[in-house]
Amino acid sequence: MFPQPPKARWMWLLPALVILPLAFRFVRASSSEPAPRRHEVVISGMAFQPPIIEAAVGDTIVWINRDIVPHNATDSSAAPAWQTAALSQGEQGRIVVTATGELHYFCSLHPIMQAKVVVQ
Amino acid sequence: MFRIALLLMAAQAPARDLSDAEVAHVAVTANSIDIELARLAQQRSFSQHVRSFANTMITDHGTVNEQALALARRLGATPQDNALSQALTEGGRQARRAVEDLRGRAFDRAYMDREINYHQAVLTAIDDVLVPSTENAELLRLLASVRPAIVAHLEHARRIKSLLGS
Numbered sequence: 001m002f003p004q005p006p007k008a009r010w011m012w013l014l015p016a017l018v019i020l021p022l023a024f025r026f027v028r029a030s031s032s033e034p035a036p037r038r039h040e041v042v043i044s045g046m047a048f049q050p051p052i053i054e055a056a057v058g059d060t061i062v063w064i065n066r067d068i069v070p071h072n073a074t075d076s077s078a079a080p081a082w083q084t085a086a087l088s089q090g091e092q093g094r095i096v097v098t099a100t101g102e103l104h105y106f107c108s109l110h111p112i113m114q115a116k117v118v119v120q
Numbered sequence: 121m122f123r124i125a126l127l128l129m130a131a132q133a134p135a136r137d138l139s140d141a142e143v144a145h146v147a148v149t150a151n152s153i154d155i156e157l158a159r160l161a162q163q164r165s166f167s168q169h170v171r172s173f174a175n176t177m178i179t180d181h182g183t184v185n186e187q188a189l190a191l192a193r194r195l196g197a198t199p200q201d202n203a204l205s206q207a208l209t210e211g212g213r214q215a216r217r218a219v220e221d222l223r224g225r226a227f228d229r230a231y232m233d234r235e236i237n238y239h240q241a242v243l244t245a246i247d248d249v250l251v252p253s254t255e256n257a258e259l260l261r262l263l264a265s266v267r268p269a270i271v272a273h274l275e276h277a278r279r280i281k282s283l284l285g286s
Contacts, residue, residue: 046272068187068265069180088183109176112275 036096038062041115043071043087043107048115055097055119062094063087071113076104083108138202138253145199146208146250147188147263150242151181153212154235160220161231169280170228173235177273184266191258204249225284232281239274246270 036058042049044066053061063073065087073093074083084093086109097103100119107113138146154177161174192199215238219230246267254260 046268067269068262069183069269108172109179110269110272110276112272112279 036060039117040064041073043067043113046110046113048073048105048107048113051115053115053117055117057097057100057119059097059119060094061097061117062092064092065089069109071107071109073105074108076106076114138204138249139200140195140254140256140259141192141197141200142202142205143250143254143259143263144188144192144197145201145205146245147266148185148199149205149208150245151185151188153208153215154181154238155185156212157216157219157231157234160216161227164223164227165231166224167228167280167284169283170231173232173276173280176276177235180269180273184262184269187262191262195256195258204245228284229281232277232284235277236274236281239270239277242270243267243274 034056037055038060039053039055039062041053041061041063043063046067048063055061061073063071063084065071066089068089070086070088072084072086073095075081082095084095085091087093097117097119103117103119105115105117158174158177158181161170162178165171165174189199215234219227219234222230246263251260251263254263
């Protein structure tokens with residue numbers, strides 16, 4: 001057996017020295033981030049209830065239609081980025097929030113129905 | 121004319137003058153009349169607002185009719201023709217005659233005027249005749265759940281009318 005050069009004796013420690021602090025940091029970061037939440041908006045009496053929801057990136061917004069007539073939730077932007085399906089009575093639609101800001105939306109079937117999600 | 125006929129009937133009909141089967145017939149008749157006129161609007165109008173409104177009328181009033189007929193079947197009742205239903209039908213015929221020869225913006229304005237009058241009249245009929253006449257709790261719940269939709273349709277129609285201008 002050839003004698004190992006002195007440097008090689010601690011070389012195996014290098015990956016551990018790099019990975020362990022990173023892993024520790026990741027675990028700490030993960031535990032401080034709140035878990036994604038689910039927010040329900042009930043559609044009843046031709047209105048979104050509540051009309052304003054506060055959410056965070058990663059949260060899910062769920063619309064539940066309790067009205068007799070179909071509804072949807074549609075992005076109010078000039079070029080709408082999202083829209084749920086038309087929801088019959090008892091049906092649900094959902095989106096996952098991906099960016100901060102105010103998401104104004106309306107029912108494209110009944111445009112007088114308007115509401116918003118404030119994403120922080 | 122349609123609204124006048126309904127209001128006259130509403131004024132003449134004392135509370136609890138209609139049976140539940142007659143109330144159901146009035147509801148189905150009123151919905152059917154609006155669906156028929158909305159189909160005409162889909163054929164005649166070039167306005168995206170008007171066509172979209174007409175689509176919603178077909179969907180919503182069609183859904184209410186399905187529920188009213190399902191309720192009648194569940195209760196073992198057959199909706200019964202009556203004087204108010206007949207007045208509605210005649211008013212619907214006259215409304216159609218008034219708009220069916222119109223084209224373009226003239227049609228759109230006349231159709232939206234008629235929709236405003238129609239939904240105002242239906243609200244009056246619900247409040248003054250149908251609800252006071254109804255005894256069955258499920259039918260009352262159906263009328264109560266339909267009323268906000270009629271209010272929303274009325275507001276929607278007014279907005280479109282204002283977009284169309286005079």
